[in-house]
Amino acid sequence: MNARHANPDPCILVIFGASGDLTHRKLIPALYELSRGNGGRARLPERLAILGVSRTPMSDDQFRDKLRGSAKAHAAGFDEASWSAFARCIHYHAGDAASPESYPALADRLARLGAEHRLAMPTGGANLLFYLSVSPNLYVPIIGSLGESGLIAEGKRWCSIDPSATPWQRIIVEKPFGTDLGSAQSLNMALGRVFEEDAIYRIDHYLGKELVQNILVMRFANSIFEPIWNRSSIDHVQVTAAETLGVGSRAANFYDTAGAMRDMVQSHLLEVLALVAIEPPSVFDADASHREKIKLFNSARSIEPASAHESAVFGRYARGKPDEPAYVEEAGVDPARRTETYCAMRVEFDNWRWAGVPFYLRSGKRLAKKLTEVVVQFRRPPVNLFREVDGVGEMGANRLIINIAPTEGLELHVLGKVPGAGLRIDAANLNLDYIDRFGGEKVEAYGPLILDAMRGDRSLYKHRDQIEGTWRICQPLLESATLRERIEDYATGSWGPRGAEALLARDGRAWHNPA
Numbered sequence: 362m363n364a365r366h367a368n369p370d371p372c373i374l375v376i377f378g379a380s381g382d383l384t385h386r387k388l389i390p391a392l393y394e395l396s397r398g399n400g401g402r403a404r405l406p407e408r409l410a411i412l413g414v415s416r417t418p419m420s421d422d423q424f425r426d427k428l429r430g431s432a433k434a435h436a437a438g439f440d441e442a443s444w445s446a447f448a449r450c451i452h453y454h455a456g457d458a459a460s461p462e463s464y465p466a467l468a469d470r471l472a473r474l475g476a477e478h479r480l481a482m483p484t485g486g487a488n489l490l491f492y493l494s495v496s497p498n499l500y501v502p503i504i505g506s507l508g509e510s511g512l513i514a515e516g517k518r519w520c521s522i523d524p525s526a527t528p529w530q531r532i533i534v535e536k537p538f539g540t541d542l543g544s545a546q547s548l549n550m551a552l553g554r555v556f557e558e559d560a561i562y563r564i565d566h567y568l569g570k571e572l573v574q575n576i577l578v579m580r581f582a583n584s585i586f587e588p589i590w591n592r593s594s595i596d597h598v599q600v601t602a603a604e605t606l607g608v609g610s611r612a613a614n615f616y617d618t619a620g621a622m623r624d625m626v627q628s629h630l631l632e633v634l635a636l637v638a639i640e641p642p643s644v645f646d647a648d649a650s651h652r653e654k655i656k657l658f659n660s661a662r663s664i665e666p667a668s669a670h671e672s673a674v675f676g677r678y679a680r681g682k683p684d685e686p687a688y689v690e691e692a693g694v695d696p697a698r699r700t701e702t703y704c705a706m707r708v709e710f711d712n713w714r715w716a717g718v719p720f721y722l723r724s725g726k727r728l729a730k731k732l733t734e735v736v737v738q739f740r741r742p743p744v745n746l747f748r749e750v751d752g753v754g755e756m757g758a759n760r761l762i763i764n765i766a767p768t769e770g771l772e773l774h775v776l777g778k779v780p781g782a783g784l785r786i787d788a789a790n791l792n793l794d795y796i797d798r799f800g801g802e803k804v805e806a807y808g809p810l811i812l813d814a815m816r817g818d819r820s821l822y823k824h825r826d827q828i829e830g831t832w833r834i835c836q837p838l839l840e841s842a843t844l845r846e847r848i849e850d851y852a853t854g855s856w857g858p859r860g861a862e863a864l865l866a867r868d869g870r871a872w873h874n875p876a
């Protein structure tokens with residue numbers, strides 16, 4: 362059976378970094394939501410244990426108490442009865458996950474939990490899903506310690522007589538996945554020494570968002586889009602992720618060494634772009650869609666570091682209202698690093714479908730509006746039959762907007778005749794709001810993604826070559842001294858630096874900046 366349709370396997374989910382922010386704000390609330398049935402047909406396995414691991418000493422009950430507060434604050438809906446039922450599967454183990462000496466005790470605890478929750482498989486212990494929710498500098502030590510622990514036998518599973526009776530071990534790796542191409546390659550090698558590629562789940566919570574997944578459904582479950590989804594009909598594509606908030610306290614321990622390019626463009630926006638631009642996979646499974654994404658990224662026209670400033674713009678927010686410091690005034694920021702809080706770039710793909718069609722990506726903080734969207738801008742009709750009609754020449758060509766957040770839907774901009782005597786033409790929108798149309802509650806993206814890992818479906822996770830492909834596209838920009846020297850300040854509440862407008866204006870185009 363295709364992994365996508367399988368039930369999630371019974372397993373122990375081992376979260377390294379159990380006392381941290383991600384576990385409290387996202388992972389546990391998302392799993393609790395699923396346990397309450399918020400995910401529709403997506404349900405947790407009937408037999409499941411969650412083991413939180415971090416160094417802070419805590420009992421199971423103390424850990425559950427803390428998580429209860431987090432679930433109450435962050436889950437969509439909370440009630441004591443469903444929490445108590447869910448919390449029974451949660452346990453805690455104090456230990457230094459980066460040290461191999463901690464693993465005999467961890468292995469012992471896992472064996473006991475397997476027995477307690479009836480999770481042991483016929484030919485061994487329980488299925489184990491490890492989640493690296495720790496600082497990235499701990500990824501390699503933890504992966505190495507897992508390798509030495511004897512807990513990982515996944516490589517022998519595929520060739521065992523009955524793989525379904527043999528326990529699996531999988532690992533979910535959080536972002537950031539490397540800080541450049543070289544470090545991503547090293548991390549891939551460290552993972553590859555311990556886990557088979559199909560046991561590695563490089564997570565991108567963006568790919569868990571409903572509307573991101575819906576891009577493929579829109580393109581390939583309908584027959585009207587594909588014939589026009591190419592260079593003949595499409596002028597260009599824009600992918601925007603804009604935030605209104607500043608960096609705040611994240612500057613010191615993360616953002617100032619990362620910046621918008623690494624934080625958003627490499628890790629999320631290129632992945633969203635891939636869904637818009639890939640060829641139809643031959644089947645709807647992880648391997649086929651990974652292959653198409655890798656092919657797409659490999660066809661990106663290379664950018665030379667020496668001319669990268671012609672394909673990209675970096676900016677950082679200036680001082681705003683009295684309580685809004687400029688980026689360089691935020692606590693923990695080293696102004697000499699010239700970290701960008703805004704990045705815009707132009708990418709082209711040298712393949713038959715997209716030759717000559719630019720893809721523009723941008724992401725920034727303290728911008729005019731919080732939104733994530735894809736804009737597919739179509740070409741004008743070859744002949745303007747209505748050129749005599751006032752204003753038609755200035756009206757835009759058709760445009761499809763895929764709203765990913767905060768609204769989830771599609772908008773198709775078309776031109777229509779205004780009712781009444783005479784010929785007056787105006788722009789109109791055909792709107793589809795997914796929540797209005799299909800109902801259902803919004804579900805935190807992490808929950809369904811973790812379920813996918815439990816059922817062995819990597820479609821929404823990233824393949825090794827996919828990650829390296831996106832780093833290869835971004836690397837010249839990271840290496841460009843000119844781009845960083847020319848970083849521009851932009852006003853808070855604006856749509857970013859002037860250079861970003863100029864990047865498109867040079868091509869005779871403009872950003873779609875919703876009011």
Ligand SMILES: NC(=O)c1ccc[n+]([C@@H]2O[C@H](COP(=O)([O-])OP(=O)(O)OC[C@H]3O[C@@H](n4cnc5c(N)ncnc54)[C@H](OP(=O)(O)O)[C@@H]3O)[C@@H](O)[C@H]2O)c1
Nearest residue numbers: 378379380381382383415416417457458494495497535536
């Ligand atoms: N927070 C988010 O919204 C978010 C979003 C996307 C990606 N991420 C990624 O997720 C990861 C975790 O982020 P976070 O914000 O949750 O970080 P965090 O709040 O700093 O939590 C880190 C956790 O790691 C534990 N830890 C540190 N050293 C350890 C060791 N040697 N052995 C075992 N546990 C150890 C800490 O607990 P002790 O001190 O008790 O050991 C703490 O529980 C990072 O890679 C981050 O980039 C986070």
